[in-house]
Amino acid sequence: MTDGGRGPGALRVVAPAAVALVVLAAWQALTAGLDVPSYLVPSPAVVARTLVDDRALLFRSLGVTLGIALAALAIAVIVGTLTALLFVQSRWIEMSLFPYAVLLQVTPIVAIAPLIIIWVKDAWVALVLCAVVVAVFPIISNTTLGLRSVDPGLLDLFRMARASRWQTLARLRVPSALPYFFGGLRIASGLALIGAVVAEFVAGTGGNGAGLAYQILLAGFQLNIPRLFAALVLIAATGVVLFALTVWLSKAALARWHESELPVRD
């Protein structure tokens, strides 16, 4: 989280791209040189070709998984923020409820997912719910921390001005919490995707509603390893894009004033 997308612009793109090129070249050379069969480790070229050949299937599945992850992230943001706002209303509320938020976080989703899938009739809703369970905690904990991390002097100032609870919330606590919230959002974006994939694994939903996880499962059963790799590449790329999106959002919201987004002087 320390390098929230800063540093010299060109280098930030060129350096990782160079690493990717070297790794891909080595991978290609090794699989070709050692004559590794593609049902064990496919070469990057084969994976790329599979991505193109199976694009209809893979990208439809990507749409499903991404839809679940984004819906879950949106719900996690709303539920998490509202929970955090509730927590800061009184220490009593927070003390009573926070342990259950932690409980939700520490219980492995694979253990809860079957229950949710049994209880919730609609498969899509069940999958979204699973992903929400995974993604909501960082939003709750970070936003709660942020809403409490208010300059005590400013809080005194608001108190002396007899500011209402609402004024203090809207004009002081919420802006103070934004950097923390965006920190939570970055973590939650990745977790929403992981939650969606894990839930799909557990549910094993096929057919039109099949997500990328199902394609991975199926490809594994069919020993279609190139397709498995292709699906994996898509999931990873989606995760990176989601993360980049939250980084960009955070920058757009905080760049003017918060230390974490100010340009580095060196």
Place this chain on the structure above:
Amino acid sequence: MDARHRGQGEGPALNARRGAAGDAPVVALAGVDKQFANGTQALAPISVDVRRGELLTLLGPSGCGKSTLLNIAAGLIAPTHGAVRWWGGPLAATGGAGRRLAFVFQSPTLMPWARVDTNVRLPLDLARVPRAQSDVAVADALALVGLTSFARHLPRELSGGMQMRVSIARALVTAPDLLLMDEPFGALDDFTRQRLDAELLALWAARALTIVFVTHSIVEAVYLSTRVAVMGARPGRVLADIAIDEPFPRGDDWRVSTAAAAHARRLSELVAHASTTGADASRAPA
């Protein structure tokens, strides 16, 4: 305004008698002490009256409870015993929800996400003053501290001294009668501090303010004050209440005058004596 000529030894009782109904002390602390929850006696019982137009400095070493005393005078913390009255009554009765008093903190305490004018406007916004009216007040306050052209800047784009000026403008925007300042210039370099001290005196005169100013700088206390309350530590208490009976305006050359030096020497003797002896320092040389 007699308080300016009041030396030490004159009790608050006498002061209270002098204060007729129409001229109640701006702040009257009567036997206030403070014991923190952990049992620490932060302040021994203290009685101080702040009269209209005074610039009273609370001077003392770190940990002598001068900030605690100021916070009590601001109504921010309640004393364990004793009573505080503002303009002869409780703070709630002062009208305008405490807008007659303003507080300036040790650090600028600005909202980093808000521009200078928004920061200055804050007390008016919280009091739901209409925008047209607050625009005028904000412009006036910024002009007073010489920051008119920085209204649209963010706090981080300003120097420490300028941020402190914004903080002062925010305090003045409600046109308060009483300004409470907690070591406001302590973190600034000497040049900036001297300039802001001089500006503060100009504002004090122009706005007919009553100011209570906390500092640990003897030189600053002498330069600013009409009256200095010298405080000692463990527990915090007022050792001496000394009038700096020198005319205003005090220019830059007055800082290094023999008169200023004499006051400074007297104050430093009091502070030094307090730190070497114990609770009996109240009978320090005068």
